[in-house]
Amino acid sequence: MKIQLLLFPFLFLALSCAKDETAENTVVNNNLIGTWREKNPELFDGISDTIVFTSELLVQKHIIFDGWRYSATSDTIFFHKDGNEIKCAYTISNRKEMTIYNFIDRLITQDVKNIQFIRIR
Amino acid sequence: MNVLFIVLFFSIINCNAQENNVEDYYYYKGKKISLNINESKLVVFFERNTDLEQSIKREYSVSRQIRGDESLAILSKNTQLIGYELKVDSEKYYDIYNSLKANSEIRAIEKVVGDSLPVAISNCFYVKLKNDSDSSLLIKMAKKTKTQIVRKVAYTDRWYVIETNRESISNSLSVSNIFYETGLFEKVDPGFVFNFSHSCVSDARYSEQWAIDNAGIDINACNAWQITTGNNNIIVAVIDQGIDNGHKEFVGINFTQSYDAREKKKPANLYSDHGTHVCGIISSNHNQANIAGVAPGLSIMEISHPMEPSSTISEDIATGINWAVHNGAHILSNSWGDQGGAFYNNLHSELLEDAIDNALDNGRNGKGIIVVFAAGNKSPVIDYPANYRPEILVVGSITSGGQRSSFSGYGNKLDIVAPGSDILSTIRSNHYAFKSGTSMATPHVSAVAGLILSRYPHLTRLQVVNIIESTAQKVGGYTYQNTTGRPNGTWNNQMGYGLVDAFAAVQAACTTTNFINRTVTTNTSVEGCEVNVQNVKVQNNAKLTIDAYNDVNINGPFDVQIGSELEIK
Numbered sequence: 001m002k003i004q005l006l007l008f009p010f011l012f013l014a015l016s017c018a019k020d021e022t023a024e025n026t027v028v029n030n031n032l033i034g035t036w037r038e039k040n041p042e043l044f045d046g047i048s049d050t051i052v053f054t055s056e057l058l059v060q061k062h063i064i065f066d067g068w069r070y071s072a073t074s075d076t077i078f079f080h081k082d083g084n085e086i087k088c089a090y091t092i093s094n095r096k097e098m099t100i101y102n103f104i105d106r107l108i109t110q111d112v113k114n115i116q117f118i119r120i121r
Numbered sequence: 122m123n124v125l126f127i128v129l130f131f132s133i134i135n136c137n138a139q140e141n142n143v144e145d146y147y148y149y150k151g152k153k154i155s156l157n158i159n160e161s162k163l164v165v166f167f168e169r170n171t172d173l174e175q176s177i178k179r180e181y182s183v184s185r186q187i188r189g190d191e192s193l194a195i196l197s198k199n200t201q202l203i204g205y206e207l208k209v210d211s212e213k214y215y216d217i218y219n220s221l222k223a224n225s226e227i228r229a230i231e232k233v234v235g236d237s238l239p240v241a242i243s244n245c246f247y248v249k250l251k252n253d254s255d256s257s258l259l260i261k262m263a264k265k266t267k268t269q270i271v272r273k274v275a276y277t278d279r280w281y282v283i284e285t286n287r288e289s290i291s292n293s294l295s296v297s298n299i300f301y302e303t304g305l306f307e308k309v310d311p312g313f314v315f316n317f318s319h320s321c322v323s324d325a326r327y328s329e330q331w332a333i334d335n336a337g338i339d340i341n342a343c344n345a346w347q348i349t350t351g352n353n354n355i356i357v358a359v360i361d362q363g364i365d366n367g368h369k370e371f372v373g374i375n376f377t378q379s380y381d382a383r384e385k386k387k388p389a390n391l392y393s394d395h396g397t398h399v400c401g402i403i404s405s406n407h408n409q410a411n412i413a414g415v416a417p418g419l420s421i422m423e424i425s426h427p428m429e430p431s432s433t434i435s436e437d438i439a440t441g442i443n444w445a446v447h448n449g450a451h452i453l454s455n456s457w458g459d460q461g462g463a464f465y466n467n468l469h470s471e472l473l474e475d476a477i478d479n480a481l482d483n484g485r486n487g488k489g490i491i492v493v494f495a496a497g498n499k500s501p502v503i504d505y506p507a508n509y510r511p512e513i514l515v516v517g518s519i520t521s522g523g524q525r526s527s528f529s530g531y532g533n534k535l536d537i538v539a540p541g542s543d544i545l546s547t548i549r550s551n552h553y554a555f556k557s558g559t560s561m562a563t564p565h566v567s568a569v570a571g572l573i574l575s576r577y578p579h580l581t582r583l584q585v586v587n588i589i590e591s592t593a594q595k596v597g598g599y600t601y602q603n604t605t606g607r608p609n610g611t612w613n614n615q616m617g618y619g620l621v622d623a624f625a626a627v628q629a630a631c632t633t634t635n636f637i638n639r640t641v642t643t644n645t646s647v648e649g650c651e652v653n654v655q656n657v658k659v660q661n662n663a664k665l666t667i668d669a670y671n672d673v674n675i676n677g678p679f680d681v682q683i684g685s686e687l688e689i690k
Contacts, residue, residue: 045393045429046393086461086499102498102499102528104460104461106429106430107362107393107395107427107428107429108428108429108430108457108458108459108460109361109362109393109395109428109456109457109558109560110456110457110458110495110497110498110504110558110559110560110563111395111398111456111498111556111557111558111560111561112498112528112556112557112558
């Protein structure tokens with residue numbers, strides 16, 4: 001009986017963590033899911049890129065990441081393909097504007113590209 | 122009065138014994154003010170002496186020079202007193218202090234106050250007498266403390282300059298406090314070496330350029346500019362998206378012929394802001410518009426390309442590099458790469474690599490071009506082609522706090538770091554912008570390489586790289602260690618050899634060749650950046666050729682007999 005009492009709080013804690021993580025991912029992915037258009041292309045390569053995050057955790061239409069899979073935490077997107085993983089920090093404000101930090105575009109210049117997108121769908 | 126001096130004498134002995142561990146303070150308007158001593162800096166004052174200067178520079182990193190007072194009668198007329206502010210290992214601060222103090226050629230060693238804005242303490246301080254008749258008190262105190270009264274301060278009633286030296290009972294600050302604590306004098310002012318000039322250039326937004334002047338975490342450019350801001354015989358090829366060379370910051374800058382690597386013809390084209398930002402870091406003129414470049418005296422060769430992947434990207438860039446090599450570039454500044462490499466599965470281009478090989482090995486008539494590349498922003502990966510050959514100088518980025526920028530690539534291919542976070546520079550149409558990236562760190566190092574070659578253009582690529590690496594500042598609190606394959610000092614895998622130091626590098630670029638106590642009987646040539654000649658005879662119809670890029674100093678006996686010849690180039 002004594003052992004059962006000790007185990008109970010640990011079990012509860014473990015369940016809580018798992019539940020929180022799942023809930024967080026679900027919320028974040030819902031925020032990401034949709035079609036986004038680059039807001040200020042003139043600051044980078046001049047072309048307004050589109051990026052689509054699907055509910056099947058697939059990236060579409062982007063010049064580089066089209067066909068990659070993704071996952072995300074509240075502040076980081078992980079792009080996966082063929083064992084490669086690229087991670088980028090991101091923020092979303094008002095569900096309409098997203099900045100992906102140190103992202104990538106057509107250019108091979110080595111300045112940091114913090115690219116802003118607006119949700120179009 | 123005798124009683125007073127007996128009491129004073131005991132207090133002096135006591136003070137001297139505890140010099141290394143006492144609390145440091147000074148008096149201002151009767152109030153005792155504690156001082157935060159910077160235990161990573163010391164100031165030494167000595168009579169200018171080439172051997173001593175070189176020995177100090179070998180052992181310590183010199184962060185700046187302080188002009189010493191030159192009026193003391195004990196100095197010979199041709200002697201100049203010079204102060205060096207040294208960077209020292211804070212854990213060995215007192216050991217180094219005592220070791221320097223033991224050096225009989227050093228006149229005085231003083232402390233530095235403050236960490237964020239360090240202020241050195243002079244070897245001179247100031248005393249104001251209570252009455253004109255108190256000058257005898259001043260003389261007695263100077264004798265007791267083994268200091269010297271240098272002069273009365275002009276246009277004042279009772280202020281005097283006192284100088285400490287190696288015979289003095291303590292350093293300048295402690296002795297000034299002893300003077301004050303006697304109560305014999307109206308005021309005592311320790312000689313803080315204020316930096317009243319605020320900045321070394323007058324550009325309006327200079328204070329936003331942390332990379333240039335940030336009280337410690339900067340590339341030490343102001344001091345380097347006292348020696349050179351670059352020579353327009355030295356050419357930096359900026360391989361980028363083109364440069365808006367009509368920007369007001371580029372007035373007076375020498376842009377040599379340019380080339381577009383996509384169209385394979387002259388002149389260069391302007392595709393975006395990136396190249397203008399990179400070029401502004403190197404070349405923004407001084408004292409005219411808003412910002413100051415690291416080396417505005419250098420010439421810029423513009424090699425443009427859209428820097429977008431194309432079906433002939435390797436050919437394009439290789440052609441641009443080869444054109445720069447063929448047209449006399451000394452340095453290639455490359456703020457581009459393969460964006461992490463993971464996308465390309467570590468692919469290589471032998472065409473591109475051949476061009477880089479040609480620059481490194483055959484450029485500058487075999488002396489080698491200094492090829493500088495950005496490490497890349499997909500930390501921890503070092504991008505291609507930066508990682509292609511160890512002879513490439515690979516540049517990572519740091520923040521104004523001296524930490525590796527989170528994006529900056531690192532690892533065993535990293536050589537050096539430079540400011541790359543939040544860097545203010547030029548963009549098109551006379552505008553300015555802050556940008557971050559190893560793109561921004563790279564031109565800082567390219568410019569320093571140009572300053573080194575401006576000082577002594579005969580250096581090989583390897584010598585320039587060795588100078589940059591061996592003079593780097595060990596910033597950020599990282600552990601720098603001796604590392605196999607890294608011969609130029611201690612190294613860290615996130616910081617390389619450390620933060621590039623323009624001043625130390627420019628100083629190291631020009632060493633002195635001594636030609637002393639020699640009898641020349643056959644044709645002889647002496648070459649060097651600076652050459653010291655002393656006690657030399659040229660005889661037996663021989664010719665002595667002295668080829669010094671900067672100064673030739675001839676001291677003491679020098680005898681060229683009839684039929685023999687001396688040529689100074």
